[in-house]
Amino acid sequence: MRAAGIGDYYSLENIATPKGLDPQVGGLDFMPNGRLVACFHRGEVYTYDPGTGAWRLFADGLQEPLGIVAINDREIVVMQRPELTRITDTDGDGEADQYKTVCDDFGMTGNYHEFAFGPARDARGNLYVGLNLASSGASIRPELRGEFRHYGLSREGFKASSYGRASGRMYGATPYRGWVLKITPKGEMTPFAPGFRSPNGLGFDHDGRLFVSDNQGDWLGTSKLFHVQRGKFYGHPASLAWTNKWKKGRNPLKVASAEFDVKRTRATVLFPHGLMANSPTQPIADSSGGKFGPFAAQLFVGEMNRARIVRVMLDKVAGEWQGACVPFYDGAGLGKGNHRFVFGKDGSMWVGKTHLSWVGGQGVQRIKWNGKTPMEVESMKLLRNGFKLTFTKPLAKGAGHHDHFKFTRYYYEYRQGYGSPQLGTEEVQIAGLKLRRGDRTLMIYLDKLTPGYVYQLDLNNIAATDGSPLVNALVCYTLNRLTNGDDKAPHLVKK
């Protein structure tokens, strides 16, 4: 059987960008008139006419813009380092002349790592942004914006060369670093949820749920995707200094992880490091209504460190969302640095790339489906005693056999240290298999299902009845809770 590639089902086009532009993309959207609007590393916003291939400067002078939402043909909202800004071409000459601050009610220390992400817009027009923590790779600057507050260091202490020992690897020293904020159309800001490290990617799923990705590092054993709800805590404690309940001066670096573990909301999906994604970016729902292939309404998430876009298959279990991830687009012309996404009216996916001096890429690419259905795992649902896999096409005869499926499980520890190895790794025996629904659905019954594990499924030598081989054979399901609601996972915290 010949190796299948995603390139057999999708075509990829490189979009030329203006000469002289640093084409690191911070945000992508479409205006109602069909023009693509993109913001770039050096502060420019351009529009692009997909019909003629012409770029036109719309705005400039922004500070590391990392997200964009088009409001209408003349107006956009951009998240840049210092603020969320509404940018308008009031006189209709094609170039913006008015830059209104929508929200700058958060602090800045001048630390390079304080990137600002978003906005993601909900159905009511509220905008959500994510604020990075500062990195101990640099200190804070002499002048700040906003109140200074740090649990371990004074402002003087940040001047000492040894500041990194007391600051925490990623730290917050001004308001709402490590938070997702909600901003109403009138510009009123509510701190929405704390616990983030580097939330480089906010997006709504098809049903209006907010998802935010976060990057492996301190307190994150591996990279994650969270279903974010107001007031919940997502695991990185530096941000807790800006909650009402946090005692001023209490140092989260000296608090036992178990205390935070009880408070935190676990990730909806874990992206195993080195395997699935090392630096996930924007989640985007497939809004193409089927024009982009068989994944309508599912989430895609970008990956910086390799030439990959990941697909997420959500599963509601005992009232909460968890789910699985699977590579969607690997290689086949796609570069690294897959940062920002938008769907065009024709159902094609536009990809904007960046690197910001880390591993990544640059430029804009466009991916189109060619109408042929790839053989893929379409969904993965937890059962009481196993998983239900649905494929995009019926399985070829003989596929429903143990030999084709291998389950391994492991977990990532929740701890202050940087990342976590895979722990408790073991193969899980398959107790039985059953084909259903015209051979598109397969029940796999397992020996052991335990909350707090990633269940990694490697599929081997699978093909559809039409002979097409499975394209992506690695699926990782994050089992937070069982169908009976049991989510106890004491092994996640080091004793």
Next chain:
Amino acid sequence: MGVPVLKTRFVIGLFVQLGLFGLVIAPALGQEPNDDRVEVDITARAGLRYDVVRFAAKPGQAIRIKLINGDDMAHNLVFTKPGQRQAVATAALSLGVDGEAKNWVPDHDAVLWLMPVLPPGEQHVLQFIAPVEPGIYPYVCTYPGHGFLMYGAMYVGVSMPELAVDQHVPELARRGKAAQKKFHAWGDKRPLMYRIFMPDASPAAIAVGLKHGQNYCWDAGQCRLRYAWYGRFVDPSPVWRGNGNGLAGVLGTKYWESEMPGTIRVGGGDSEPEFLGYKKVDGQPEFHFRVNDTDVYELITPLHSIIGIQRSFRIPNNTQPVSLPVGPTSRVTFDHSAGKLENGLLTLSAEEARAFTVFIGLIK
């Protein structure tokens, strides 16, 4: 060096005479171009610089310099004795009202040859005989304030060092192509602005490059002007080449810096100012912020006759007294359209404050 002091003095004296002769008589001789003559076209460019920052000549060689003013401000070009560039440029600053008539060239022993002040777009030819004494002869624009950045050197019978280590050319020229780099597909035309990490400001700083080589840093974190400089704009590469762990470099000479904290005050109280954005007026930002529930607008534009800026404030329908810390005013030309200035604080009545202007210029 073993050169006797007396001899050096004698030779310099000699070439000064020759040189001055050259200025007067060389054009009259109608010298034909020949292989022995050095011909150099120097264009004055935006950002206070000559495009040619050095050239070589043999002692006693005929020189023909064409200066083309390709900038939007006036410039001249003056050759001086070795090591006297700054002294001559500084002397020009004190010409005051006589400056225009003297082409901004001071009566100074170190002046050798000069070009008159050229308006934008014009050109002029200067011919002279190079000194017989080997040395590095500076040329400089003595138009007030330009000389700190706008200069070059004629190497007479002296070998040139590598450009990157040549202390006789401006720092930007030494840095070479990196410093001249174009950062945008749209050409970096002034006015332009960057929100970018700047030295001596909060992290929410804004750098603006106006026409005529005027630049300033306005702080959106504190809603106030922080400093002004002239020359080229900023070098953003320490911020842009990586992940932002750097500060933009100021490419010019700071001539004013607000040393008084705090922004404009409207009425009583010390409420935090709230930054609300800006509107582009002919490409220049008019900042909008709110102080004590009152909308304030500030537009900064370049002055034309001297190096400096005009700060135009609007507080529509204002009903309260206003005070504006204007910082140090002793080292600059300072003026204001209304109000009373005392100890660096400009106070205005409610009515005066609805629209007023503050001028900050380099030359006292």
